[in-house]
Amino acid sequence: MRRDVFQALADPTRREIITLIARKPLTPNAVADSFDVSRQAISKHIKILTECGLLVIRPQGRERLYAVQPQKLGEVSDWLENFRTIWETRFDKLDTLLQNMDSPSNSDAI
Amino acid sequence: MRRDVFQALADPTRREIITLIARKPLTPNAVADSFDVSRQAISKHIKILTECGLLVIRPQGRERLYAVQPQKLGEVSDWLENFRTIWETRFDKLDTLLQNMDSPSNSDAI
DNA sequence: AATTTGCGCAACCAAATAGTTGCATATATA
């Protein structure tokens, strides 16, 4: 069972859950109220998000409050960071490359 | 068939392909050389990456050169940006929240 | 012209995913 942040964020419902909980910690029932699927379906999503560390749980009486662990999103951010240079400072070069790619001398110029 | 950037990045092989191609545009065969799976499996991944705009293609004779479209990663970056404030400036508050979550007055303080 | 090479497409398969319903358990409340 793959359980990493990227895979967890692949599902749009889970991304919405994160957005929702980021505003304020919520119980599974409270989260489920915002969606059309069953409470159990939401619970499954919450479980996945918790397993990969994007949510943390704090039992409170019979309720369970879930909160986002925003630092965990840093893993994605870090990965993206590797490409930031390319897309911010070299994408003009890439354009050039794409336009001239038929001249082999440019093919490995990036 | 869901075809968005988040879903495309969910697969670790696809993330590796992006890293690889980011260095320098490559043909499917060249990419496949770096992996243990079949050329067709890689071609499928490349297709998915292309369909969601993370790769662009430039036919060159009988070869097909694929290059990353790094701007497309901006979509992920933009989404993350919504949480950056939380995880950079408020994660100390979150810690406090998590530690004191049993006192209801703090539950919605984030 | 015949052959080789690069690559996409189709069909198929096992495993994972996202959903469902039903049940068990723990905490609150009457």
Next chain:
DNA sequence: TATATATGCAACTATTTGGTTGCGCAAATT
């Protein structure tokens, strides 16, 4: 104590995914 509520777990299902093999076609090479 009995009941209601919150939530997790298990079993089941349809769909999607990631992989395979085989085929066909277009471009290069002989």
